[in-house]
Amino acid sequence: xxxxxxxxxxxxxxxxxxxxxxxxxxxxxxxxxxxxxxxxxxxxxxxxxxxxxxxxxxxxxxxxxxxxxxxxxxxxxxxxxxxxxxxxxxxxxxxxxxxxxxxxxxxxxxxxxxxxxxxxxxxxxxxxxxxxxxx
Numbered sequence: 001x002x003x004x005x006x007x008x009x010x011x012x013x014x015x016x017x018x019x020x021x022x023x024x025x026x027x028x029x030x031x032x033x034x035x036x037x038x039x040x041x042x043x044x045x046x047x048x049x050x051x052x053x054x055x056x057x058x059x060x061x062x063x064x065x066x067x068x069x070x071x072x073x074x075x076x077x078x079x080x081x082x083x084x085x086x087x088x089x090x091x092x093x094x095x096x097x098x099x100x101x102x103x104x105x106x107x108x109x110x111x112x113x114x115x116x117x118x119x120x121x122x123x124x125x126x127x128x129x130x131x132x133x134x135x
Contacts, residue, residue, distance in 0.1 A: 022057030
């Protein structure tokens, strides 16, 4: 079977909301720090909360950027691994992406061919269906 793409929007929406909450908490704690007397226990605690919340917001935003930057590459790696293992289809062009129903250059049995993929388990190369290696 060829893996289906994982939608990024729900993950991105959750991470954006989490980062927003952390930054807002940092803002509120920063206001509390500004209103307290410098050097008191309350001032120190609100300062620690503000800095911690800001750091959590930055880490959440960095995690979101990492997911958005690497999602397509990781998906294409998984698809090519499944195509090679299950169908004997190798990429003819390095860093080539695969989209359902779109022609892509590949190598099958040492020959250059044009293939399409229809999820979850149909691979057609030069008009002929490619049988899975296990079937």
